[in-house]
Amino acid sequence: MVKQVVTTICFVLFHCIISYWAFMSSCSIHSSPKISIPAIARYFGTKGRYEDVNTYLIDGLLATNNSLVTLPSSKCSEIHLTAIIRHGTRYPTTKNIQKMREFYDLVVRDATGNLNCLSEIKSQWKMWYTDDMDGRLVDKGRADHMHLAQRLIKWFPSLLTEDNVRNGRVKLITSSKHRCVNSTIAFREGLMKGLNIKVELEPAVNDALMRYFDQCERFVKEVENNKSALEEVKRFNEGPEMTRVMEKMADRLEVPYASITDDSVEAAFFLCAYEFTIHDLNSPWCQLFDEVDAQVMEYAGDLKQYWKRSYGHDINSKSSCILFHDLFHRLDQVVAQINSDGALSEAVTVQVGHAETLLPLLTLLDLFKDDIPLSSTNFATQKNRIFRSGNIVPYAANLLVVLYECPEGIRMGVRLNEKSLTLPGLADPVPMYEDVKKRYRALLEGCDQETVCKMNNS
Ligand SMILES: O=P(O)(O)O[C@H]1[C@H](OP(=O)(O)O)[C@@H](OP(=O)(O)O)[C@H](O)[C@@H](O)[C@H]1OP(=O)(O)O
16 A cells, blocks of 8 residues: 555656656747757857767767867877866856846746746746855766766777776876866766776866966956956947847846846846756746847857957966966977887876866967957857857867877877867878977967066066
8 A cells, every 4th residue: 555655656756757847848949859959059158068069979978979080090009198178067156146046036026028938937937046056066067077088988998098097197187166176076987987997096186277367467467357358248248239139138028128237138048058058958048039149148158258268368378378388298298208118107187177277278279269359349240250169168178189109200189079170280180299399389488377477567
């Protein structure tokens, strides 16, 4: 009898969960029947899923796609990998949780529109984000790193080996932020699972390397703490494209134009993005945007990344000199060891940080550089820009630098998000390491952290 009651309760509960999930999914007019991905997901920028950059992963998170990678000749063998990785999917930061709560309160209090799903937001959706979540890693973020570790074992079977892990030739380095430390731990779990071993492998916390931007005085003063550094973002948020998005939002909710700000539309956009990335939900918030609105929101986000972390200001990329030198110092060491007794001390180095760790470094390498800078006035003409933060630094974004020993010498391959990149100015996709060093000679001989980050007293 008791067994029967418990079975019935479980059955009812299970169906409630499934119905709720199906209900939430069916709320959006933009749903895809199979996995219910919001149609605007590709515009989520740095709040986007890794699987939406590499869509083949949607059907299998351990898949690797060889057609996206250029390898040197089969006579070459991999001798080293450095992987610089952004943490996995996370909760919103407190600042954004507060904006999301304010917008939710406004919708519940004032919205009268009859848009599909507005009543669902008001009667069903609950504001479940709390301030203490503050950018912490979510379960999906742990899975991002576990799966990435397992895919890297498939990509580099001769480097990510039990022998290299057991003998200290695999190193883990992380930023001190909880989302990065926990991502690194998840990566380690993925490694152990993929190799079917249990070994102690303690990550080293190194903020000087993984959060170099905090320690670069010039960057902090001239960009991070200087409102005018993001003037173009402000102008865009006050410009005609964003105004139109705000007006359309006010029309949909049937609230006065004055009650919708750029912060409100950003909060609504984040609600759509976070509900999807954290819980796989194509939530009713996504219906508050059409595709053009989402493109405008994406551009606003890209402008922030461009002016705060990329080509907008020279110091943004220069602040990463320390990470640049750390990388090349390690690569030089590998080459030197190969040229002496061939005994390598570091086969794989994994460094876990932030979007703001990766983007400045990619910028320093001159990657993803459009001919015309991104500005508040060129949204329309930048439609086909290369600088799209969603493609470059989604959650778990990764820069993979690989050294190969070939009969003709050492070669270097670079992949971003598991796709080969050709370094600008070098025609060969897997060039000789010496040619890479020639290409970046100016940086290798200069780009001194102390000098570039020192404030010019005059
Ligand atoms: O807009 P939020 O508060 O999410 O900005 C975050 C950064 O996230 P991003 O702009 O890259 O989406 C966060 O970078 P992450 O790689 O760790 O996610 C950054 O560390 C954090 O300081 C926030 O920056 P902000 O200065 O508060 O805008």
